Amino acid sequence: MANTLNILLAGFGGQGILFAGKTIAYSGLLDGKELSWLPSYGPEMRGGTCNCSVVLSDESIGSPLVTTPDVLIAMNRPSLEKFVDKVVPGGTILVDSSMIDIKVERTDVNVYYVDATKIADENNMHSCAIIILVGKMFKELGFCSKEALDGAIQKVIPAKKAAMLELNQKALEIGQQA
Numbered sequence: 001m002a003n004t005l006n007i008l009l010a011g012f013g014g015q016g017i018l019f020a021g022k023t024i025a026y027s028g029l030l031d032g033k034e035l036s037w038l039p040s041y042g043p044e045m046r047g048g049t050c051n052c053s054v055v056l057s058d059e060s061i062g063s064p065l066v067t068t069p070d071v072l073i074a075m076n077r078p079s080l081e082k083f084v085d086k087v088v089p090g091g092t093i094l095v096d097s098s099m100i101d102i103k104v105e106r107t108d109v110n111v112y113y114v115d116a117t118k119i120a121d122e123n124n125m126h127s128c129a130i131i132i133l134v135g136k137m138f139k140e141l142g143f144c145s146k147e148a149l150d151g152a153i154q155k156v157i158p159a160k161k162a163a164m165l166e167l168n169q170k171a172l173e174i175g176q177q178a
Contacts (some may be wrong), residue, residue: 003058005143006066009130010051010083011075011096013041016130019156020073021052023134026152027144028056036064049078056143071141073133075099075116092141094133112136114178120171127164128171135175 007024009017018039025037034057041050053066072087073094074080080093080100087093089108098117114136116129131153138149153172157165 004061005056005071005141006069006088007054007056007071007073007143008051008066008069008083008086009054009073009075010049010079011099011130013050015050015075016127017050017052017075020130020134021054022156023131023149023152024054024056024137024143026155027148028054030148030151030155031144033057033144034059034061036061038064038066051079051083071137071143073130073137075130075133077102080104092137094137094140096129096133098129110140112140112178114175116175116178119174119178123170123174125167125171128167131168131171132175132178135172136178137175138172139176139178 009021011017021037025035028035036055038053053064055061068086068088070088071092072083075096077100084104087109092110093104095113096116097113098115104111114133116132119132120126120129153168
């Protein structure tokens with residue numbers, strides 16, 4: 001059986017959802033996986049709803065749309081409420097508990113609560129909360145090699161934003177310690 005990981009990242013536009021999805025997808029590419037990256041956002045853009053489906057697999061991917069995720073990263077309460085019941089039994093949910101004031105009631109999934117936005121703000125890395133959660137996901141699931149994750153973050157940050165590289169690397173480290 002092929003090793004396939006269906007990941008759904010969800011939150012408001014402007015929280016870095018698509019960037020984080022791209023980082024995860026690139027890490028799979030650098031590890032030689034098959035991958036898909038499918039962004040989806042409402043017409044409001046920044047401040048509106050936004051989610052991103054990422055599939056990493058050892059074999060060809062039939063559909064890029066993730067309807068039953070193995071992993072859900074939720075950055076706001078509406079996203080958690082919308083997708084919590086779609087996560088497969090035995091799956092993983094990562095919650096930005098700075099932004100979400102409810103607990104997951106399901107007992108058949110692994111849930112990690114990380115004060116990602118609060119931690120990012122305290123470390124003066126305001127746009128990196130989602131990357132802290134990606135670091136936590138890496139710690140808990142080991143979805144790629146450490147080298148691939150490091151290479152991916154370097155690849156997805158454009159040269160004109162090179163100053164953001166160190167912040168994002170630090171955010172990944174913080175997430176791995178959370």
